[in-house]
Amino acid sequence: MLxxxxxxxxxxxxxxxxxxxxxxxxxxxxxxxxxxNGVLQQDSGTALYASAVYAGVVFLRPRMRPLLAGAWALGFCWAIEAFQLTGVPRRLSEYHILLRLIFGNAFDWTDVRWYPAGIVPLVVAHLAIRSRRRPRSTAAPR
Incomplete structure (x- = not known):
């Protein structure tokens, strides 16, 4: 397999x-x-965070189908966003900037909408690469 x-x-x-x-x-x-926390930094950071999460899913499960990897990445991002409703990430982010960058600090519907913007292009690219590399099946001889 290539x-x-x-x-x-x-x-x-x-x-x-x-x-x-x-x-x-x-x-x-x-x-x-x-x-x-400007709009540009926030929105692009959210999408690019989601891209990094997708890459993390693919790293951990390299043979996973791109659509499933995208679903896992989106689910993870949305779970982190929902976790922010508890207030725990806000408290964690007070300890270190890295924790703030990983967990955020407050729920934002805008983030929920930006996660797919970082994942969908990678899923499409991954599908395209896989389809080019997959050997063409040959028809059975008659």
């Missing part, structure tokens, strides 16, 4: 690193610090 586990995992790591680098780059340029 799509090896090692290659898929390497692509997942690269995808996560690029998504996080772009997110942090936007925060650095637009806000000047990691804790900036």
């Amino acid at each position: 799509e090896t586990t090692r290659a898929v995992r390497a692509a997942a790591v690269v995808t996560a690193v690029v998504a996080l680098a772009v997110a942090f780059g936007i925060r650095a340029v637009a806000g000047g610090h990691l804790n900036s």
